[in-house]
Amino acid sequence: MKELRLMKGNEALAEAAIRAGVDAYFGYPITPQSEIIEYLMAEDTEKRTGMVVLQAESEVAAINMIYGAAGCGKKALTSSSGPGISLKQEGLSYIAGAELPCVVVNIVRGGPGLGTIQPSQSDYLQSVKGGGHGDYKLIVLAPATVQETVDYVKLAFELAFKYRNPVMILSDGIIGQMMEKVELFEQMPRSTKEYEWATTGKKPGKDHVIVTSLQLKPEEQEEVNLRLQAKYREVEKNEVMYEAYNIDDAEYLFVSFGSCARITQKAMEMAREKGYKVGQIRPQTLYPYPAEIINKLADQVKGVFTVEMNAGQMVEDVRLAVNGKVPVEHYGRFGGMIPSPDEILNAFEQKFIGG
């Protein structure tokens, strides 16, 4: 039976976490995502599903609580926004290095520094290129709607456990704060599965389990890195997701992700009305990146136009994908400003059609 509700993005995400059978949430309040922990606390998850919810003393403590719970093979979730996510980077590097599954939500606000509480996409590079120290990757999912936010909570845990890797849901203040119609999936039971890599107490006749990201011998640390890289190649092969609009006859390609992609899509429709054959790719995974389709379309179109709520971050990946075949231009608003379809169309005409 379909369960439709009108819900705020952050609250829908929290409800999805309960329904996905998440075992533990550890977090610290920060705007614009505090509704996530507030909702979880109000729902009394301990009673509903047995899910642990704890407000940590800091972002740093929260991500390390995640490390502990994830090390025990539990579904562990945390959420924050830019400044808090920066504080979590050390923990994320350890989690990636120790190959533990977890899900981290970033409801992005404008930066740098304390920045603003208004929406932004300026944490793209931090999310997809590393953020913390060492050669590691987060799998990064970018929802554009409240519905996708809900669906990605489930998907994120599937991917996290499939690859034993941290997964980030990179959303923003628009999606977190707006209300939309959303179809909720049914309550899933909390998993009782035991994993051989998890620290749940030494089993008789078995070796004790060690969760660590330390290898003192460089040869062994290189082995760890090679294993991680092989895993990332698998992720790149299997998990790319994107949506394509009007690409069959496209002469120009727009690329935009998350909430901004919805505004860009409107601009694309307006461009079509003016007679420009514009198509659009909306990456749903930012890592792995849908480079192949963009590279393919670069043979067909005259130019590629990225629109982001930042000063030009994803455009770097678009340029790598296009590989010099056609011009790539960027348009962005940042610091919490949201572009309008009109100004996107205007920027497109200026950059590609000529004043």
Added chain:
Amino acid sequence: MAENLIKPENLVYEKSKSMTERELHYCPGCGHGTAHRMLAEAIDDLDIQGETIGIAPVGCSVLAYYYFDVDMLEAAHGRAPAVATGIKRVLPEKYVFTYQGDGDLAAIGTAETIHACNRGENILIVFINNGIYGMTGGQMAPTTLENMKSTTSPRGRDIKTMGNPLKISELVAELPGTYYATRHSVHTPANARKTKRAFKKALEYQKENKGTCLVEVVSNCPSNWKMTPAESNKWMEENMFPFYPLGDIKTPK
């Protein structure tokens, strides 16, 4: 003749079940090995090897996970009490301990230490205090005594510019969540036995969900104090113990 003596009924000493076969990497004369052994014996005595999860710090005991034959995690520097919280909250029936040095617990991890104690997390915090950063080569620690020399206080710790040595066990003992805080040493057999009794007591309290238990072990660092093991123990008695007096700091009422 000797063969006849090696019989189970003649056994007076054996390796703890909760320790692995791995050779310890600690410097000769360092207290870590004995502290490990006392904790392993406590785990053995309570027969909780399969129900215990330990957390190694960053510091000299970073490789403690090789030596304790229980499931172990290696935490980021100072974060062990947060990691322990995450574990204990999802596996409340297990025994969880952290094993941390003074730099890890009382400097970079101060916030995690205080808040875990303040929440009364049902964990055992083992705190090895040797007044110095051992692994990185003898830098000043939060616990370094006044006028004590280290590589970053080469003329001795100057309280005016470098701050005071931190009695973190007394500090966390003030918190309502801390159930049991006690200070011991492992430099003599009698002291080592007392330390073991404290570990056992703390683990028994954990079973009863009484709150956070902290067992501090004042220890030596012959390598970085630049002394022989015997000299370092003497120096510890004469200098460390007056400032960090052995005994219970907070006991159940």
